[in-house]
Amino acid sequence: MFILPSKSTLLRYLHAIPFDTGVNAHIFEKLTSQVSRLMEIDRYCILMFDEMSLSRGFDYCKRYDKVLGYADFGCSRRFNKLADHALVFMVQGLRSSWKQPVAYYFTPSSLCASSLKGLITEVISSLQRINLKVVCTVCDQSSVNSSALSQLAMDSRNRLDEDYLFSVKGETIVSLFDVPHLLKNTRTTLSNYNIFDSRYLYQKAKFSFIKQCYELDKSRRFQMLRKLKDDFFNMRNNSMKMKVGIAAKTLSFTVAAAIETM
Incomplete structure (x- = not known):
């Protein structure tokens, strides 16, 4: 029989781990050491992203001394708009079964395709810097997702001819929609x-x-x-x-x- 820590103890440990919006530097620091131990073929991965609805409202975070509830892209990129969605990016191994959430953003319902395009590029670039090889993205067929991926494909049109392909830092990436x-x-x-x-x-x-x-x-x-x-x-x-x-x-x-x- 094991005596598990109380809820307050677990929350105290979690509060010691910084999880701010944007690309999480602390997760990437740990991920870098793990990636260095992987074989070359196990570094091929897919990037999945999806959003969930949130209730609008404000809350004060004493730890960071800031008001929560606004649209927030991390790295001091806060906007004077209420956030009603959380956009999460998760990376998963293509050959091996590892996976890890790497970034999240608080977004407004009016998130435009150009902003999403920038976030996709930001996350992929961060993964490439730690020697992960992103070969495709997977998301649903929302109008914003489709438009953002189309813009990425258009930006890569001089190098790639297909509408479902785009490139980030010279690496070709396939955009896929999830089967469900x-x-x-x-x-x-x-x-x-x-x-x-x-x-x-x-x-x-x-x-x-x-x-x-x-x-x-x-x-x-x-x-x-x-x-x-x-x-x-x-x-x-x-x-x-x-x-x-x-x-x-x-x-x-x-x-x-x-x-x-x-």
């Missing part, structure tokens, strides 16, 4: 529009095909599409549209096989 959001957005697009095959314009995919297949399958004694439900085709609120499981089941291999069979 790709699934959700593909399902939403298919439910609103018909999708045509660019090679054969007379061939098209329609959401109604999936629904018709589901209705036919329901009348069968042995059903193939038991994981689908009526609610998947009559979504009355946006919360259901945000569920990855619904999109994955609707666009599954089983559904494709059922359509081809019927």
